[in-house]
Amino acid sequence: MAGLSTVAVKAIANAIIVLVIAAFIISAVFVVQGEQELKGYALELFQAKIRALKMRGVHLTQQQIQAINLTIWRDLGLLEPRWVRILRFTVWSLTFNFQMFPAKVHYAGATGNTAKDVILAALPNTIILFTTATIICILIGIFLGLQTARRAGGIADRIISTIAMISASLPMWWVGLLMLLIFSFELGIAPAICINVYSDLAQLSKHVSGILYYIYSIPIWLHYMWLPVLTIVLVSFGGWAYTIRNVVISVMTEDFVHVARAKGLPERSVLYKHVLRSASPPIVTMSALSIVGSLGGAIITETVFSWPGMGRTYWVALQSGDTGVLIAITYVTVFLFVVVIVLLDFIYALLDPRVRTGMTGGAR
Amino acid sequence: MSSTSVERIRWFLKELKRVKSGLVGFILLFTLIGLTLAFPLIANPQDIANWSGHAEYWDQKMLPKLAPPAWVNIFSPVKYPITSDLKNVKSNYYILNMSKDKDLMEYLKIQNPQVAKALEQLPKAQRSQILKNLRKNLNFNYLVLSELNVTYNFKADVPPSNIIVLLKLGPIVLRKGYVQGVNILFTRPDGITISFIPGASANLSNPWNLNNYGNLNDIKLLTMLALPTSTLKIGKNTLRAIPANTTLRFSIRDYVTSIVNSGNPALINSVFSPIAKSANESLGSNLYVDPMVLLMSKATKGLLSGTAPILKGKYTITFMFLVKVPAGVPLPKFNITRARVLGVYGLMGTDNQGRDLWPALIYGIRWALIIGITVSVISTLIGVMYGVVSGYMGGYVDIIMTRIAQIVYSLPVLPLLIILAYFFGPSIWNIIWILIAFGWSGLVFTVRSMVLQIKENLYVEAARAIGASSWRIIIKHVFPQVLPYTFASMALSVPGAILAEAGLSFLGLGDPNIVTWGKILHDAHASGAALKGAWWWVVPPGLGIAVVGMTFVFIGYALDRILNPRLIR
Numbered sequence: 001m002a003g004l005s006t007v008a009v010k011a012i013a014n015a016i017i018v019l020v021i022a023a024f025i026i027s028a029v030f031v032v033q034g035e036q037e038l039k040g041y042a043l044e045l046f047q048a049k050i051r052a053l054k055m056r057g058v059h060l061t062q063q064q065i066q067a068i069n070l071t072i073w074r075d076l077g078l079l080e081p082r083w084v085r086i087l088r089f090t091v092w093s094l095t096f097n098f099q100m101f102p103a104k105v106h107y108a109g110a111t112g113n114t115a116k117d118v119i120l121a122a123l124p125n126t127i128i129l130f131t132t133a134t135i136i137c138i139l140i141g142i143f144l145g146l147q148t149a150r151r152a153g154g155i156a157d158r159i160i161s162t163i164a165m166i167s168a169s170l171p172m173w174w175v176g177l178l179m180l181l182i183f184s185f186e187l188g189i190a191p192a193i194c195i196n197v198y199s200d201l202a203q204l205s206k207h208v209s210g211i212l213y214y215i216y217s218i219p220i221w222l223h224y225m226w227l228p229v230l231t232i233v234l235v236s237f238g239g240w241a242y243t244i245r246n247v248v249i250s251v252m253t254e255d256f257v258h259v260a261r262a263k264g265l266p267e268r269s270v271l272y273k274h275v276l277r278s279a280s281p282p283i284v285t286m287s288a289l290s291i292v293g294s295l296g297g298a299i300i301t302e303t304v305f306s307w308p309g310m311g312r313t314y315w316v317a318l319q320s321g322d323t324g325v326l327i328a329i330t331y332v333t334v335f336l337f338v339v340v341i342v343l344l345d346f347i348y349a350l351l352d353p354r355v356r357t358g359m360t361g362g363a364r
Numbered sequence: 365m366s367s368t369s370v371e372r373i374r375w376f377l378k379e380l381k382r383v384k385s386g387l388v389g390f391i392l393l394f395t396l397i398g399l400t401l402a403f404p405l406i407a408n409p410q411d412i413a414n415w416s417g418h419a420e421y422w423d424q425k426m427l428p429k430l431a432p433p434a435w436v437n438i439f440s441p442v443k444y445p446i447t448s449d450l451k452n453v454k455s456n457y458y459i460l461n462m463s464k465d466k467d468l469m470e471y472l473k474i475q476n477p478q479v480a481k482a483l484e485q486l487p488k489a490q491r492s493q494i495l496k497n498l499r500k501n502l503n504f505n506y507l508v509l510s511e512l513n514v515t516y517n518f519k520a521d522v523p524p525s526n527i528i529v530l531l532k533l534g535p536i537v538l539r540k541g542y543v544q545g546v547n548i549l550f551t552r553p554d555g556i557t558i559s560f561i562p563g564a565s566a567n568l569s570n571p572w573n574l575n576n577y578g579n580l581n582d583i584k585l586l587t588m589l590a591l592p593t594s595t596l597k598i599g600k601n602t603l604r605a606i607p608a609n610t611t612l613r614f615s616i617r618d619y620v621t622s623i624v625n626s627g628n629p630a631l632i633n634s635v636f637s638p639i640a641k642s643a644n645e646s647l648g649s650n651l652y653v654d655p656m657v658l659l660m661s662k663a664t665k666g667l668l669s670g671t672a673p674i675l676k677g678k679y680t681i682t683f684m685f686l687v688k689v690p691a692g693v694p695l696p697k698f699n700i701t702r703a704r705v706l707g708v709y710g711l712m713g714t715d716n717q718g719r720d721l722w723p724a725l726i727y728g729i730r731w732a733l734i735i736g737i738t739v740s741v742i743s744t745l746i747g748v749m750y751g752v753v754s755g756y757m758g759g760y761v762d763i764i765m766t767r768i769a770q771i772v773y774s775l776p777v778l779p780l781l782i783i784l785a786y787f788f789g790p791s792i793w794n795i796i797w798i799l800i801a802f803g804w805s806g807l808v809f810t811v812r813s814m815v816l817q818i819k820e821n822l823y824v825e826a827a828r829a830i831g832a833s834s835w836r837i838i839i840k841h842v843f844p845q846v847l848p849y850t851f852a853s854m855a856l857s858v859p860g861a862i863l864a865e866a867g868l869s870f871l872g873l874g875d876p877n878i879v880t881w882g883k884i885l886h887d888a889h890a891s892g893a894a895l896k897g898a899w900w901w902v903v904p905p906g907l908g909i910a911v912v913g914m915t916f917v918f919i920g921y922a923l924d925r926i927l928n929p930r931l932i933r
Binding site for chain 2: 014017018021022025026029030033165166168169170171173174175177178180181184185186192299300303304314315318319326327329330333334337
């Protein structure tokens, strides 16, 4: 067991360090850059309070005025040294205390007005969209990857390699704009603004409820989803196919494949049973990384389609200067990213026969 | 240059010929650099200097808004009018001098024909006496009639998006009860003439009759025409006037749209009834047809729904002014300074603010290259040095350095990049530094493992044995060994940097003073270009990003094949 537990301890320690540093960077940026804004806000509060008191005819001494100002600064935490405030925000982030971050504007689908509510509404939407797209990509990628690996250097192989090269330098969000141009403007068969999914769902909830609501909501989601999903798949499938091809080619040179062929197994069975199984660890890694990577990277793609996920929420927060939500989303994205990297180390270790045998060897 | 490096270059070029994608990559790269260097020759640098926040510069250029490029006419079955100046301008200027009996008689003939007739019967001396008395009651010395017209020979299949005429006029004194006329007529090839001035006559038969005109003293009319008034000092009197050299910018689309949007049936009817009557259609208080289509369609059924066929031929726009000139005021001048038809435009069309997209696209290459190359070269060099030092030093230094690199590597770039760009201000160099700060870590691990092998080599040991310092060995022996390998990754990391900057600009976090492709796309997306079908605004900048990215991907793969033969599977 020694092998696996060392891996675990190292990975988790690494993850925690990364998270602390990320939370610290984010909080520091927030505190340092947001200070001016906060001081302005304090001045506003102070002036409003003085005005209110003067209206009531209260005469204030210089000392009293100063005391009022001091209370305001203390309440806003401005009296504490910077590092204390930075640490407090770091701790709040690390403990997911996002209720402490108020949301300035309203976000579609959010039930409350703290960063926590905003994220709880947006995160599932992003996961639905990108998981669907990634699964489709993996299926296409595995099929094309195996086919091209079988005839490496053939026409299909060259086409896939070229597509992979080209799509590596295509901005996904720009392809999204093109898709809107073609399917929404020219052909008029796709919704242009996906955020309308909420009004459609609200309409639906007036007519049906319970399990039926969920059944009927599926086609609504699909109606709004298909164009973003198609965009993601178009831009990503080439890269997937190319990487899987490379993995498969390296696996195909190994002895057990020759043995399987020598046994007279049909090529289909060799490919899908033997080669694919041992090519699966890197494919799993890629899938997980790409789903998590998309959480951050899809900010712009979601914005193009107005998909009500994390990316669009991030964009809305940027537009309205909603710092609390920005901090929360950035941290959650970093968190998910890091957690997946740690999990991957385990999955990889579990799937890799060499690590596994090391493990059982240790147990003996 | 030493003979060995010449040989090396020759060898590299020979290898390059074998790797087709690399050849394509280098050709693309030289084309891009060529276009960047040729920028002042093929585009106007002033356009870039005035790109943001200089609306007056673009106004004065009079470009169409959201116009497709001119070359669409080659492919499109429907031919669009091309943006151009109308040169066919004519002007006539007539003066009636009230101090001359003959001219005064002409004036009377129009204003009061019966009195004029009676006067004509009288002997000359008596008539002059009466005219002299009449003259005393007149509060002006001259009556000026100016007739300006511009002709447009319309041959396209679609009406132009607008026709704009610029006039210089003035001074015109405006006095209470001082009736002076303005009329703007639109004559179509089918002979139908309409007057854009509500209440004015579309009939040209008697240009001296003030009843055929709209009243220049009417403040509502002046507002509609956007004619400013100020004061003019004549002797002791200060008079309200349209000053000399006032510009009248008559944009047919904007003017007609304001009439249509007024929702006032009387107003709409007074302008469009001649066309509607010929088409046998009745005007309501709302018009849903595009104003230019309405003006330039055949007067048949379907005119008001925009389905009537387009009417080709000669269109004339006539501006008429009938102005009174009091004593002490110079005679007014009237000129058409520019007349312009707006349709398709230029090599790459225009955006919704009427800015030419061609110079912006060419200019964008420069920043894509600067950003991509700066970020990739610096971050690769940092990464390589870091990996070399970490691998060569070993021990605790290695452990700590590797851990730091791992941490940087585990941070997702884009969200942090966005938040840092948001807080540190949108300057292009800030963005470049942040991209470098996050970009160096990827290479470290590979370089480190290479160095672990290299440092066991005999020549490194020999160097150490003769007492060379660690830095000397790193710089002289290890670094040059690793460097060729990094050329490929350098090239391959260019697209990432360009995509990141484009993404930031697209989100509106780019440098506001610099025109990049991401910024063009930001403007396009912000104004809903994709949903308006403005493909010429959306497609080229993205293609630019893709082409620059691809250039470096091709070069990167080629370098990888040529310089790292061991790495080919």
